Amino acid sequence: MASPVSAAFQRHAAVATLRAASAARDLSKGMALHARLILSTPFNIVLHNHLIAFYAKCGRLGLARKVFDAMPFRNSVSGNFLMSGYISSGHHRDALGLLRVIDFGMNEYVLSVAVSATAHIRSYDMGKQCHGYAIKAGLAEQPYVTNAMLHMYCQCTHMEDAMKIFENVSGFNAFAFNSMINGFLDRGKLDGSVMIVRSMAREVEQWDHVSYVTVLGHCASMKDLVLGVQVHAQALKRRLELKVYVGSALVDMYGKCDCAHDAHCVFEVLREKNVVSWTAIMNAYSQKELFEDALQLFLDMEMSGVRPNEITYAVALNNCAGLAALRTGSALSVSALKTGYWRYLPVSNALINMYSKSGSIKDAWKVFTSMPYRDVVSWNLIITGYAHHGLAREAMEAFHYMLSVAEVPSYVTFVGVLSACAQLGLVDEGFYYLNTMMKEVGVIPGKEHYTCMVYRNYGLGHRVAEQILQLKPNDVGTYVLLSNMYAKANRWDGVVKVRKLMRNMGVRKEPGVSWIQVGSEVHVFRAEDKEDWRNFEGLPFTNSSASATSTTDLSHLSLHGQPWTEDITKSVRLTHTGQISVKKRRRTTKMPCCRSIVGASIDVIKKITEKPEINEAYKDATLLIVYDSDEVKARLKAEKGRDLRRLLGRSMLPKAGKGPKLGGGGGSDSCCHRFVVVASI
Structure with missing residues (x-):
């Protein structure tokens, strides 16, 4: 029989071994020791408590619960270890269910853990019951219980109850201040957040890093750059700006205050960059509509070995929406699907936004219907x-x-x-x-x-435009809206007057661009582009005498010896701005006046026309680009009554006499081309 000294030594050695196994998450070693203890050591509450803690830290909550249930008697430490294990694994309801079976009085530690569980599931009623127990047991003034109660009321959005507890907190309590600030911010009560921040600034000289992160979050929500810069200065004095969490909060604050350059400077000096830092700088670039740079940062993050989380995917997808980059957004959606992040609400919402703004509303609806739950966004x-x-x-x-x-x-x-x-x-x-x-x-x-x-009230629109132009005579948007309004009313004289006024005032509208994406290359062209043919150099066109479409045979059609159809070797995505007026070079024998892209899929991003049936005609169709409408009309006439519109099913050939040419240029060298559907896929 072992002596008492020897038995005590064995217990201490077993406890030390269990602690080491817990720290290393060495399940096999801990289970082997458990087996030896069952055979050689009588029941000891300290050993069994450490067994519960070991299994909980290894994620084996079922085994931890078996040890707990098999104990002939328990204490508060037993319940604290098991409840903490449940909460750390996200099993908050199981932690609260444990309260019904415990046969010992709760101390402040067990009670604070129980209140934390009610905060996680936002159960206000159960939290109130725990608060009542704390008052009866005389534990309500204990710091752990006070902080847990304060956090619970903030999480349950009962800021009045939280404020009552906060007012009774004695001395400085950083956790209490941080909880109150976050609680007011979550409720959208910014005035309350400002009040707590001011109180914190008056009463406390030395903040911890959590306080800096919390106050910077307040500055970001309020877009309070002045206070944010002051907090940054204090962090610099304490050399906390290089800490990853404080640095990430600074990046987020500067980004939301529309200071992307300052956010980038802080990001560059961070010694350690985690997913929060990368996401914050990406979001800062998005705030400035630097979508391409933000997506490049996403690639840089992956190259650095940092894995994106659900917020990162949401930010990246919203950047794709800003660029109408359907291909990149689809690739990100596949990645989110593989990692399981697509089920998170921010990612699902970002997918809907990306598909909708990239011209694929059907895919947006598919994402919407597949969401496990939805919010108002x-x-x-x-x-x-x-x-x-x-x-x-x-x-x-x-x-x-x-x-x-x-x-x-x-x-x-x-x-x-x-x-x-x-x-x-x-x-x-x-x-x-x-x-x-x-x-x-x-x-x-x-x-x-x-x-x-207010729709088609042109008189009101004219009066409002005059008032705006008196205040902002160089506002190009007002001129454009006024011109468009006159055009819709078929008042072309008014359109001409607006254009003349723009020239006299020196106001110039930046021309829109269209682009064709072939592979990873984007070919850009704009209205009246004198280099329109050069912009298409390098596109993989090849001449062919046979039709490339499977639904309509166009091989017998020709125009001045040039075939109507040409094969394209890669998938082409086209983004366009409707009718485009271009400056056409004089034709030569080497440059056909009619070219086509057959088999190309089309994504309509900007819809200039207000007719939905025309918008729908662009979708899921092959494409013919016609550069000279006069030649097309001559071709129709030469076909001896054979109507190309009837042959092709539907088209959008340009019609003559629809208003003046407002883009300038004019003359015989000016022409219009539109996108003509030649066959549906």
Whole structure:
């Protein structure tokens, strides 16, 4: 029989071994020791408590619970170890369920762990019960319990109860200050956050790094650059700006305050960069609409070995939406699908946004219907996406679907709904929803809503434009809107006057561009581009006398000896801005006046036309680019009555006499080309 000294030594050795196995997560070593203890050592509560802690840290909560249930008697340490294991593994309800079976009184540590579990599941009622127990047991004034209660009320968005506890906290408590700031920010109560920050600045001279991160988050939410710079200066004095968490918070603050350059400077000096740092700098670039640079940062992050998280994917996909980069966005969606991040709400919403703004509204709807759960942002994205694509009826159907599942509409929701009503000419319905949003939902209409309600009131538009031009005579957007308004009213004299006024004032609109993407190369051209043919040099065109399309035989058609169809060897994606007026070179025998891309898929990103049926005609179709409409008309006439429109099923050949040429140039060398559908895929 072992002596008491020898038994105590064995217990101490076993405890030390279990601690080492826990630190190393060495499950086999710990289980082997457990087997020896069962055979050779009588029950000891200290050993069994450490066995519970060991199995919990190794993620084997089932074994930890078996040890707990097999104990002839337990203490508060037993419950604390098991509850902590449940919480660290995300099993918060199991941790709270343990309260029903414990046969010992809870101390401040067990109670604080239980309250933390209620905070994670945002169970206000159970948190109140724990608070009542703490008051009865005389534990409410204990620091651990006070902090846990404060955090629980903030997480459950009951800031009034949290404020009562905070006012009774004695001395400086960094955790209490940080919890209150984050609680007010999460509730959107920025005034309360400002009050706590000011109180913290008055009472505390030395902040910890968590306080810096919290206050910088407040500055980012408030876009308070002045306070953010002051906090940065304090962090510099304490040399905390190089810490990864403080540095990441600084990058995020400068980015949200529209200071991408300062964010980049902080990012560059960070000694260690984690996924939060990379995501913050990507988001800072997105704020400045530097989408290409932000996507390059995503590639740099992966090259550095840092794996993206769900927020990183969401930021990257929104950058793709800004560029209308469908191919890159689709690649990111595949990556998110493989990693499982697509199920996270921010990623799913970003996917809807990317597909919608990249011209693939069908894929956006597929993502929407496959989401495990949705929030109001999800509904807003799909409704406004349909409205942006000219699919007003689908937008209204999505809105009614939203109401049927009891989702409360928001400010943005009604922008999409009223836009859809304007497109469909539903005046009465539009006024109904405008009144509903004010009286029943409590949303105050803004200029976006009233803009949807004012339609074709050209007199009002003219008066408003005059007022704006008096305040901002060089605002190019006002001139363009006024010109477009006159064009819609067929008042071409007004259009000419606006253009002359722009020239006299020295106001110049930056021309839009179109581009064709072949592989990884993008070929850009714009209206009246004198180098239009040169921009297409290098595209993989090859002459062919046979048709490349499987649905329509065009091999018998020709124009001045040039075939109507030419093969293209790679997939081509086309983004366009509608009708494009170009300056055409004089034809030579080496440069055909008609070229075509057959078999190319088309993504319509900008829809200049307001006719949804024309927008739909661009989708899922092969393409013919015609450079000279006069030659096309001559070709139609020469075909002896054979109507190309009837032959091809549908087309968008340019028609003569539709308004003046406003782009300049003019003359016999000026022509229009449009994209003509030759066959549906």
